[in-house]
Amino acid sequence: MRILQLHCDSIEYTPTKKEIKVAEDIDSPTTQRLNEIVVAFIAIESGDDSSVALNAISQIKNSMEKIGCKKLLLYPYAHLSSDLAKPTTAMSLLDEMENNASDLEVFHSPFGWTKSYKIQVKGHPLAESSKVVTKDSENSNDEKEITSNALKGESQIRSYWKIMSPDGTMTNIGDFDFTNHKKLEILAKYESAKQRRVDEQPPHVALMKKMAIADYEPASDSGNMRFFPNGRLIKSLIERYVTDRVKEYGGCEVETPIMYDSEHPSMVSYFNRFPARQYNIDSEGKKLFLRFAACFGQFLMANQFQMSYKNLPYKLYELTRYSFRREQSGELIGLRRLRAFTMPDCHAFCKDLNQAVEEIKTRFDLSQSVLNELGINDSDYDMAIRFTEDFYNENKSSIEELVKKHGKPVLVEMWKEKFFYFVLKWEFNFIDNLGKASALSTDQIDVENGDRYGIEFVDENNKISHPIILHNSPSGAIERIIYALLEKAAKDSKEGKKPQFPLWLAPTQVRIIPLKEEFLGFCNTLADKISTNDVRLDIDDRNESIGKRIREAEKGWIRYILVIGEKEVNSENLSIRDRQTGSVRELAFNEFLNEIKEQTKGKPFTGLNLPKYLSKRPQLMV
Numbered sequence: 370m371r372i373l374q375l376h377c378d379s380i381e382y383t384p385t386k387k388e389i390k391v392a393e394d395i396d397s398p399t400t401q402r403l404n405e406i407v408v409a410f411i412a413i414e415s416g417d418d419s420s421v422a423l424n425a426i427s428q429i430k431n432s433m434e435k436i437g438c439k440k441l442l443l444y445p446y447a448h449l450s451s452d453l454a455k456p457t458t459a460m461s462l463l464d465e466m467e468n469n470a471s472d473l474e475v476f477h478s479p480f481g482w483t484k485s486y487k488i489q490v491k492g493h494p495l496a497e498s499s500k501v502v503t504k505d506s507e508n509s510n511d512e513k514e515i516t517s518n519a520l521k522g523e524s525q526i527r528s529y530w531k532i533m534s535p536d537g538t539m540t541n542i543g544d545f546d547f548t549n550h551k552k553l554e555i556l557a558k559y560e561s562a563k564q565r566r567v568d569e570q571p572p573h574v575a576l577m578k579k580m581a582i583a584d585y586e587p588a589s590d591s592g593n594m595r596f597f598p599n600g601r602l603i604k605s606l607i608e609r610y611v612t613d614r615v616k617e618y619g620g621c622e623v624e625t626p627i628m629y630d631s632e633h634p635s636m637v638s639y640f641n642r643f644p645a646r647q648y649n650i651d652s653e654g655k656k657l658f659l660r661f662a663a664c665f666g667q668f669l670m671a672n673q674f675q676m677s678y679k680n681l682p683y684k685l686y687e688l689t690r691y692s693f694r695r696e697q698s699g700e701l702i703g704l705r706r707l708r709a710f711t712m713p714d715c716h717a718f719c720k721d722l723n724q725a726v727e728e729i730k731t732r733f734d735l736s737q738s739v740l741n742e743l744g745i746n747d748s749d750y751d752m753a754i755r756f757t758e759d760f761y762n763e764n765k766s767s768i769e770e771l772v773k774k775h776g777k778p779v780l781v782e783m784w785k786e787k788f789f790y791f792v793l794k795w796e797f798n799f800i801d802n803l804g805k806a807s808a809l810s811t812d813q814i815d816v817e818n819g820d821r822y823g824i825e826f827v828d829e830n831n832k833i834s835h836p837i838i839l840h841n842s843p844s845g846a847i848e849r850i851i852y853a854l855l856e857k858a859a860k861d862s863k864e865g866k867k868p869q870f871p872l873w874l875a876p877t878q879v880r881i882i883p884l885k886e887e888f889l890g891f892c893n894t895l896a897d898k899i900s901t902n903d904v905r906l907d908i909d910d911r912n913e914s915i916g917k918r919i920r921e922a923e924k925g926w927i928r929y930i931l932v933i934g935e936k937e938v939n940s941e942n943l944s945i946r947d948r949q950t951g952s953v954r955e956l957a958f959n960e961f962l963n964e965i966k967e968q969t970k971g972k973p974f975t976g977l978n979l980p981k982y983l984s985k986r987p988q989l990m991v
Contacts, residue, residue: 370417370425370462370503371449373410375488376436376496376543380408382444382486384479391456392481403476406440407433408488411466412449413459418504422462425502426469433473435530435561436495437541443467443477456481493543494558495530527785530561533754534778537769550778552800553751557780559806560753571803573855574703576868580926581989582851583704592701592708594848597989599876602978604711604847606874607743609973611713611844612688614739618731620686620715625666627691631656635822636665646695648708659693663714664840668822671718676826678720681836682728686715704852705807711847718819718836720828725814725837726767732841733771733795736810739843740797742972744871745853750797750809752779760792760814771795790817791840799849801856802863809845809853858926869926869949873972876979878965879906880922884915884934891938895931896981902962903974909983923948929965 384398409429433441443463447453454462460480467475478484490496532545532553542561547554577583582600586593596604616622628650629636636658648659660666667685676683691709700706717732719725737747752775754768761768761783772779796811818824819835828834844850858868872878879899883892892908900906909918915932922930930946931937937944942955956964980986 370414370421370501371412372425372429372500372502373446373449374429374432374498374500375408375410376438376491376493377406377408378489378491379404380406380442380486380488382478382484384482384484386483387481388483389456389481391460393460393479395479395482398482401476401478403440403442405438406442406476407436407438408442408444410444410446410449411463412445412447413454413462414450415452415454416504417454417458417462419462419465421502421504422465423469425500426466428500428502429466430470430473431527432495432498432561435528436493436543437529438543440474441470441476443475445478445480491543493545493547494554495542495561498561528755529781529783529785530557531781531783532557532778533769533772533781535773535776537765537772539781545778550751553778553780555800555804556751556753556798556806559804560780560782569803571703571705571801571805571856572859573705573801573852576855576859577704577851580855582855583848590708591698592696592706594704594707594709598978600851602876602975603851603870603874606973606975607844607847607850608688608711608713609975610742611739611847612686613973614735614742615684615686615713615715615843618684618715618735620684622686622688623667623670625663625670625687626660627689627693628657628659629665631658635668646697648693648695660689661692661694662840663687663689663692663712664716664818667714667716668818668824668838671716671824672822674824676718676836678826678828678834681720681826682717682724682839684715684717686713688713704848704855705801705805707846707848710849713842713844713847715841715843717839717841718824718826719839720826720834720836722764722814722816722837725839726764729793729812729814729839729841730767730770730774732812732839732843733774736797736812736841736843737774740810743844743850743854744874745799745809745850745857747776749853749857750799751777751806752795752797753782753808754779754793754795755782755784756793757784757787759787764793768793787816790821791815797845799853799856801852802859807845807849807852809849810841810843811845812839812841815840867926867949867951869928871968872928872965873969873974875926875928876905877907877925877927877977878904879929879931880909880927881906881931881933882909882915882918882922884932886910888933888935888938892933895933898958899962900976902966903969904962904965905975905977907977907979907981907983911984919946929961 381402383400467477530542532540532542581597583594583596586595647661650657689712692712693709696706696708717728719728791813793814796808798806798808800806815838818838824836825833826836862868881892881896883889889910896906896908928948942957943961945954945956
C-alpha cells in the first residue's frame, strides 16, 4: 500500500466520471469541500491484506495525533502505483481502514471515479509525508538481528508534536510560524519522519579525507573508522577537554568493560528498555554483547557503593572508547553516524525527582558551555525535548526554565504514557548541509534503573531508597563533534569564508617556511623558541617554490605562516601571514605568543603528531 498524506487547510473535489464497472455508486455527483483535514491519497497494491490495512490506518492515526488533527479523508488514488490490487479487494480494505478509524471524523471520496480537485496544503514541517506499508514492513531488517522491545515499539509510541517558545507558550506544530526558525523546521520534519537513511554524501566526508583526519576502514565492519595522525590529535584534544570539564563539574572518572553477559538479569531487563541494536558474541557457551552505552558498567559499580542521601548527587563518568551500536547500513555515513564511537557518559545519582530536576539544569548549562568552547555555538543547533504528559503537568515550570535557558523555540514531543525508562530527555541537534539532524549534547531523567540494578542509599528517614539517575553526555559522541566542525567549515567555504578549526584544535598552528636552505638554521632556532610555549609548529623545508608552499599551508587551514628570508632574519619582529584575516602583520615575538595564548587559554595542549619537517612526512594517498 502506498500513501501520500497531506495536512490541508482545505480540499475541494468533484466526481466527474465513473471509470470501472464496480465503481462505488453515488446518487448525484456533487462538489465536496472539507476544511482543516488530513487527506490520505491511497493506492492498494497486489498482495495487500487486512494486516496491511490495519497497519496503515494505525500509522495514519499516529501521525494525525502528533499534529492534533481529528478529521481524515481517505482518497483512493491509483496513480501512486503500477501494481494495483483488484478493485473489490481495494474497496474492502478501504472500508476496513475507515471502520478502524471510528475515533476520528472520517470521510472518503468515491472509489472508481475520476475526480477533479483543488487542494491547499499547510506549510508546516509535518504537513506532507509518504508511506509504503507492506506485509513484511515490520520485519524488513535482517531476521537474525536481535532487537530490543523498546526499539521494536518505538514507532508505535503515542505522542504529540508541538513547539515551545522561551516564554513557555506551547503551539501546535501546524500553527507555528517557522519563518525565522528554518533549522527548527528541518529538525521537526526530520524527527517526526524518523527517516535516518542518507542518500547522498555530506560534504564533511570529502573534507575528513582531504584534511587527513579520518577514513573508512574497509577491513572492518561498516561504521568503523580509522583516524590518521591529524584526526587522532583533534580527537584526543576534544576527549581531554570534555573529560576535564566533567571532572570540574564533579564527575568521578571510572573505566568499565566493553562487553557484558546478555543473560544477566539486569541486562535482559534494561536491554528491552533501550532503543538500540547491538553486536552479539558467543564465547564458551556464554552470550555476550558489546556495550552500546556506559550505563551497565557504571550501574553495576554503583550497586557496590554504600551511599547516604548526603552523598547525592553522586556522579560517575567514563569516556567510552568504544560504545557500539549496530546502526542500519543505510544510515551510516562519514563521522555522522557510526557503529563504533567515543562517548563521554556521565551519570548522576540523585536522591529524588526534585534533586534530579535541579541537577539537570546545572548539566544543561555545562553542555551549552562545552559545545560553545568546542566551536559549536547556539546558532548551530536546535533543541528537542521529550517528556511524558504526567511529568510535564507536574514539572511545567522546570521544563519552561530549560527552554528559556536555550533562548529559542524548541521541538517538543509529549508522550501519552511512559514507554522508555526515562520521563524526560532533551538534546541539542546539529543540522548539517543536507538537512539531516544529529544529536550532540543530551540528558535524561531515568526513573527505573536505580531499582533495576539494586542501587541503594539511606534517605533522611534512615530508609533504603533507590536513586533517580541522570544520563548526560555534555558533547555527544566525539566523532560527531568533528563531523559538526567539518560541516560548519564546508558551509563557510560555500559562503566564501575561509574554513578553519578553532586554533587549539588545529593540528598545525604555525608553519615556518624558509625562503632558502641557508635560512633553515634560523628557522630551527625560532621554531624551538615558539614551540616551547605550547604551540604546534612545523617547518616546510621541501624544495618547492615559495608560492606552492604558502598555498599548501593555506589549503591545510594553517592559521599562521611565517616566511623567513634575509629581512626576517635581521628583524626584531616577526612577519606573520594570517590566513584568517588575509593580512601580513609585523608583531613582536611576545605579542605573537600572547595572541595565540589568548585563543587557546583554558584548553588542553599536545605536541605535533607528525614529523616536524614536511620533507620527512609520507604522502597519504586519498
